[in-house]
Amino acid sequence: MAYKYQIRLTDVTLRDGMHAVRHQFSTEDARAIASALDGTGVALIEATHGDGLGGSSIQYGFAKETEEDYLRAVCEVVRSSKVAALLLPGIGTVEDLKRAVACGVQAVRVATHSTEADISAQHIEEARKLGLETVGFLMLSHMTPASVLVEEGRKMASYGAHAVYIVDSAGAMLMDEVRRKVSALRDGLPSDVEVGFHAHNNLGVSVANSIAAVEEGAARIDASLCGLGAGAGNTPLEVFVAACEKYGIDTGVQLYSVMDAAENIVRPRMHRPIVTDKASLTLGYAGVYSSFLLHANRAAEQFGVDARDILVELGRRKVVGGQEDMIVDVAYAIAQEK
Template sequence: MPKAPRIAVTDVTLRDGMHAIRHQFSVDDVRAIAAALDDVGVSHIEVSHGDGLGGSTIQYGFAKENEDDLIRAAREVVRRARLTALLLPGIGIIEDMKRVQKLGVETIRIATHCTEADISEQHMREAKKLGLEVVGFLMMAHMLAPEDLAHQARLMASYGADVVYVVDSAGAMLPEDAYARVKALREALPDTVEVGFHAHHNLGLSIANSFAAVDAGATRIDASLKGLGAGAGNTPLEVFAAAAAKRGLETGLDLYKAMDAAEDVLRPRVPRLVEIDRASLTLGYAGVYSSFLLHAYRAAEQFGVDARDILVELGKKKVVGGQEDMILDVALALKKQKEAAAAR
């Protein structure tokens, strides 16, 4: 058993959870959920479109309400936790950050693909000047070897990040993968910079991966009520609270309040829960972006191959967002393989 550290839990129900309900939380939903979370004892409550500030667009999906109204609703009720927003440079801009700080946001999380920390430089430096707590968010972190990920994290730290997260966007990591990456960051970063871990549950390992991250030195863990989040969802907050208490980890979470928030506050407000279904399991297994899913299904039909084989192949090739044209190449190659096999 590791020695009991103090783990700060950032709740993402009102940000990553937005993906699971197509960004349709209302101002009333946000007020009720944020108030309950604040009472549970999470250290940070993130409120944003699933794709961050400025994400409410035809490309990423229109939110039900204006993002400023959602942030104001949370600000009215949050007393203990730090109000947090996510920003993906390119979707959100520096002006968004300034605007939400005036509404009461205290922590900004700046997310980039794991190989592109350098595009966060301007935003981080500006956020530091504004006096915000700055958190770097290295997405799809399973795609980079630990030492390369640590290099990207060092860049973020050099821009002023107070915390850098290893983000398992595709839910593709095993506990040993989470451990190795967090450990590499912990060893590469100065003691003044914390390491965080954001899990997805595609392989059913969100709790175990979060434990592995803590064992490797992470002091920030993301979670959400009922695991509400993109794909198979995130680490379920109430389950993490229970399992962490059993493990002797200090999280500051009130277990019964977390259970009640999940069941009495969140559950009635969502039409369905997240689950590990064929699509999300395939994404975790292949380790690819969820945005590839629909393209892969289309290509599979066109070429008469299994969409899962396409996704697994894309994972092997480490294809990233913007390379969607690769999907047709992969489908065609698989079709040829299949024909060659049939001819033998």
């Protein structure tokens, strides 16, 4: 068939998917999933702790394996795709990045809040010096006007990013907003800097949002097998590829291969089904970072309150990634008001 669009896919099962398994994938799990993905046609396979390099901690949750063991396990089996890592300045450091490169990582995605691109300068510049494919990640983009996203994206491009992503970390966007923001970023960046889009499925529209992003000029899209990820998960890779085939979008990915990988490799390793339950739906409704869900559930149980009330209040306060300590404060305040 004649394709209308051509894009590159990044699979995030082994990074964002870590949130859904409490960061407990083993090196054996990592090898099995990476092997299944390699050769399917996905351009990049992202693999780190859910919160990126250096994320294994008491604050973000300890991983089952050391970072080096986990990354080496993935890099040892991947031959066709590139292996990428996520780095959040303030959690991960340049030294963490250098260790990841020593393990075999070939690309890095440097993530900041959508108004704080300036803190990515050191990491993006160092990544380019290390010869890495380098991507800027503007998280919680639903909180930021399109004009500001363009300004922040230009900063990342000026530091050396090959691509800049609009990231719907809360799964709070609908299609019109995606179109407006992706189009503005595409028009505002140099032509040689690609635009990407990363969706969460908390409102059940991640596939539709991702297709809308492609129509507006996004050349890179993120997805994960079985939609594994925080909250109601990411754009499910196998569903998105199938939809793209019907819609005329060339992903370069073999549909049956990713269907098999999802069904036979990832699904048996899932701790729970990825569903749009009341808590994850509230994430999208309130516009709260999807990785807050497990923390909110724990705080709700500790203080005997409704996790939805915690999430809505966090959204009202416009809490962003890195402010996880506020979850307990909010839960305590709600409990005191009872």
